[in-house]
Amino acid sequence: MRLLFIGDIVGKPGREIVKHSVGKLREEHSLDLIIANAENSAGGSGLTPAIYKELVKAGVDAITLGDHVYRRKEIYTVLEREENIVRPANLPEEAAGRTWTTVTAADGTIVGICCLLGQLFMKPIDTPWRTADRVLAAMPSDVKVRFVDFHVEATSEAQIMGRYLDGRVSAVLGTHTHVPTADECILPGGTAFQCDVGMTGPHESIIGRRIDRVVETTLTSNPTPFDVATDDVRLNGTIVDIDVETGLAIAIERLCYREEKP
Amino acid sequence: MRLLFIGDIVGKPGREIVKHSVGKLREEHSLDLIIANAENSAGGSGLTPAIYKELVKAGVDAITLGDHVYRRKEIYTVLEREENIVRPANLPEEAAGRTWTTVTAADGTIVGICCLLGQLFMKPIDTPWRTADRVLAAMPSDVKVRFVDFHVEATSEAQIMGRYLDGRVSAVLGTHTHVPTADECILPGGTAFQCDVGMTGPHESIIGRRIDRVVETTLTSNPTPFDVATDDVRLNGTIVDIDVETGLAIAIERLCYREEKP
Amino acid sequence: MRLLFIGDIVGKPGREIVKHSVGKLREEHSLDLIIANAENSAGGSGLTPAIYKELVKAGVDAITLGDHVYRRKEIYTVLEREENIVRPANLPEEAAGRTWTTVTAADGTIVGICCLLGQLFMKPIDTPWRTADRVLAAMPSDVKVRFVDFHVEATSEAQIMGRYLDGRVSAVLGTHTHVPTADECILPGGTAFQCDVGMTGPHESIIGRRIDRVVETTLTSNPTPFDVATDDVRLNGTIVDIDVETGLAIAIERLCYREEKP
Amino acid sequence: MRLLFIGDIVGKPGREIVKHSVGKLREEHSLDLIIANAENSAGGSGLTPAIYKELVKAGVDAITLGDHVYRRKEIYTVLEREENIVRPANLPEEAAGRTWTTVTAADGTIVGICCLLGQLFMKPIDTPWRTADRVLAAMPSDVKVRFVDFHVEATSEAQIMGRYLDGRVSAVLGTHTHVPTADECILPGGTAFQCDVGMTGPHESIIGRRIDRVVETTLTSNPTPFDVATDDVRLNGTIVDIDVETGLAIAIERLCYREEKP
Numbered sequence A, B, C, D: 001m002r003l004l005f006i007g008d009i010v011g012k013p014g015r016e017i018v019k020h021s022v023g024k025l026r027e028e029h030s031l032d033l034i035i036a037n038a039e040n041s042a043g044g045s046g047l048t049p050a051i052y053k054e055l056v057k058a059g060v061d062a063i064t065l066g067d068h069v070y071r072r073k074e075i076y077t078v079l080e081r082e083e084n085i086v087r088p089a090n091l092p093e094e095a096a097g098r099t100w101t102t103v104t105a106a107d108g109t110i111v112g113i114c115c116l117l118g119q120l121f122m123k124p125i126d127t128p129w130r131t132a133d134r135v136l137a138a139m140p141s142d143v144k145v146r147f148v149d150f151h152v153e154a155t156s157e158a159q160i161m162g163r164y165l166d167g168r169v170s171a172v173l174g175t176h177t178h179v180p181t182a183d184e185c186i187l188p189g190g191t192a193f194q195c196d197v198g199m200t201g202p203h204e205s206i207i208g209r210r211i212d213r214v215v216e217t218t219l220t221s222n223p224t225p226f227d228v229a230t231d232d233v234r235l236n237g238t239i240v241d242i243d244v245e246t247g248l249a250i251a252i253e254r255l256c257y258r259e260e261k262p
């Protein structure tokens, strides 16, 4: 089976390109499943119930999140009720939302999905390593295809997770830095890996935000509103082919989709 | 003119692939200048006078450094004496080494070179922004071709530097994360940009170090020696074509060179 | 002459105890000058023009700030216009507000005042060391009494500043951690020093904020509004006696003032 | 019963003052138990078997550690074998050493002891909160007197732990910043609390290290060996009186002991 993982959707420009492209991409690339990280989809930070619906209606099959998971508290009911959305599994047990889920791909494959937060250069968070062990142990053993979004700042930590889970999951794909890395590969044990798949949103920007604002504040310390930018919108993601018998990856390819100018 | 910038050379494996490939790459790609970041070339951390000579003899024309600049104190004399090596410019004024230099490329172009350290998630360091202004002002105004190695952890900060110097330098290429990013581009003002060009060394590793050691220490907190790894050695770098009249970039391309197995 | 430095005023409880006590403390302790750090005085973060006036009217002679300096943009006009308030001097040159000032104490002594931000565990900021040199060089040389508020997280960095300025200023007193340290002393060169003078506000709190809210969010990751707490209000500060001829400190004493319960 | 907790013993000067004073302090203050944090006792970093023996022989009844716990690997056997020494409990399960222990005080009281690392501004580490719950649940329920060393950088995190454990343990005393805080108190639930008890070692220093070296490296980036300093040696600690029936604190008092000059 073949899945596409779409990196951090940023604001309205990110949502718009997802809406315009997902159907087309599904067909063109014969995708069985589309997963997206939506942690920045609401105005650049967090997710709302309306946007959740919008993304699902657009054809996104499952949603992962990151450090901005609770920026919009209205998302709580969605996190508790809906079955195709997960919160970072290594947040405290009491945190709202499920730590893993399964969804059924177009080809009938049941796919286990979870996301985890990195520790390095990020807010204090529990061990992603032992949490990964626990989450994988909790998934039904006949769920062979398993997808991990590792939301992480440091490349070293991303690589450690890839190696730690190599052979145990189908893919460990990173998010959070908003820049795709050119290191997509299949690790020796059969796990597809990439430090970061990049973001989906305006690239004439500083990781999605208006350049003028970010530069001014950085240079002068004068605070400015870091509005989501508007131009050079791209969808960044990664396509992984998986052997449904073994759950191991067969191929991995970066995808960068840009709207054609009329 | 065309230059190749080689990302962080890690340990002996990194040095070996540089020695084997630089001549070949120069010819094959018609390179006029080869710059390399050598901050990890001595056993994974720092640089020694012997290794400096080794790299220059191999055909590296100029050397930049990063946060590990002073790990080997023997390098001081080289930093003070040699003209084709720079230390991060935003270290304190008193720090050993020059903050910028010029070298003459094979085609006769004089190229200004500097490196800067990022502030985010790194050790305390002075403003890279105002330091960049100062360094660029200090370079002779007829030096049109100007190269900046921005040694930086956070993608946001790398992008801010790209935008801040866009149109003022030929290239802002990042180092330090040891993973190449797939975002190489020419910014609107004509500056070649990439968040990170990746590392030169063993890729069957955690950013250059032995996987088993790093994973064990991460999982258990038991300290282990983080020796430089040995396998899957690659040279990562980026080639930039520059208009010598304007100093602006014409083309940018990622390069990943692997030794052929005999 | 004798000055009192009041640590971070937090919210309305902090302002109230300042208003009630400053007159009394001035008399009781024969204070010639009262300086206060007001970075948290507006709802726990930042400062407004109205609160600035309130504090000055209460008897505060001069105001320093910290990392929250620009949380309330309305303060800009005050920062530009008023002469008894300084912003952290190692913010970029372009940042609003003066980097140092002088005020006249009740005994006629002219006192130079500045504040600086630490680098460790704080947002990227320029060198406090060289900035301190510049600010001290800019003050008129006949201003012998010089006060430095060092707004800093790490004890090591606070101590380095104390030693760096020892003998060059009358006092280096820390703020930012909101907890007074029991290390007040006069350094060998004659500078009064303390890592942190503590905060002025509700102490039945987590550094000024409601305990229940902070504990809940820490334990569960569920976001809660970190309102300023209300109980056990104290004014923390430090009194320094200074020889006006030499500008060196003669004595240093911690002060903790609590409202009496009726 | 009455216990003394001695803050981070730094190097030989720290060990010497412990050896000279512990017997005297025990008698003078009628101490039933002496606990010490020894994470910096070997040359400023870590602990060795020989120093462990030296401290125990000097009269230290139990030892806690911090982030430098494994700097000297020779300590492993001591950590595994000896019953009066604990490693930070929120290190990974696989880490060497016990997560809690009990020792018998001079008055016959059995005292439960553990230490925990903070997360803020420190290396990635598991939850101190849930680990505290687990450790306290593991201690025999008839052990009423319970001591927690919270090795932590940020005052906010120290206060959260105090509040989280208030009424559940006898004392939460902090270490790691090497500077005593003037906030010792008994919290509403009966737990003795202080953000940091300070260090035991040379105070003519930067948190125990030679001033000239630390200042030079900070100012110039030139690396220097941060040797342990030598002068103004003090023992910093805190004395807590505990009701052995309830396990709650009755009194808390800071102690600063200096060698008398002959």
Ligand SMILES: [Fe+2]
Residues within 6 Å of the ligand: A039, A066, A067, A068, A151, A175, A176
């Ligand atoms: Fe994120």
Ligand SMILES: [Fe+2]
Residues within 6 Å of the ligand: A008, A039, A040, A066, A176, A177, A178
């Ligand atoms: Fe994101």
Ligand SMILES: [Fe+2]
Residues within 6 Å of the ligand: B039, B066, B067, B068, B151, B175, B176
């Ligand atoms: Fe580096």
Ligand SMILES: [Fe+2]
Residues within 6 Å of the ligand: B008, B039, B040, B066, B176, B177, B178
């Ligand atoms: Fe490096």
Ligand SMILES: [Fe+2]
Residues within 6 Å of the ligand: C039, C066, C067, C068, C151, C175, C176
């Ligand atoms: Fe602050």
Ligand SMILES: [Fe+2]
Residues within 6 Å of the ligand: C008, C039, C040, C066, C176, C177, C178
């Ligand atoms: Fe504050």
Ligand SMILES: [Fe+2]
Residues within 6 Å of the ligand: D039, D066, D067, D068, D151, D175, D176
């Ligand atoms: Fe420590």
Ligand SMILES: [Fe+2]
Residues within 6 Å of the ligand: D008, D039, D040, D066, D176, D177, D178
């Ligand atoms: Fe320590």
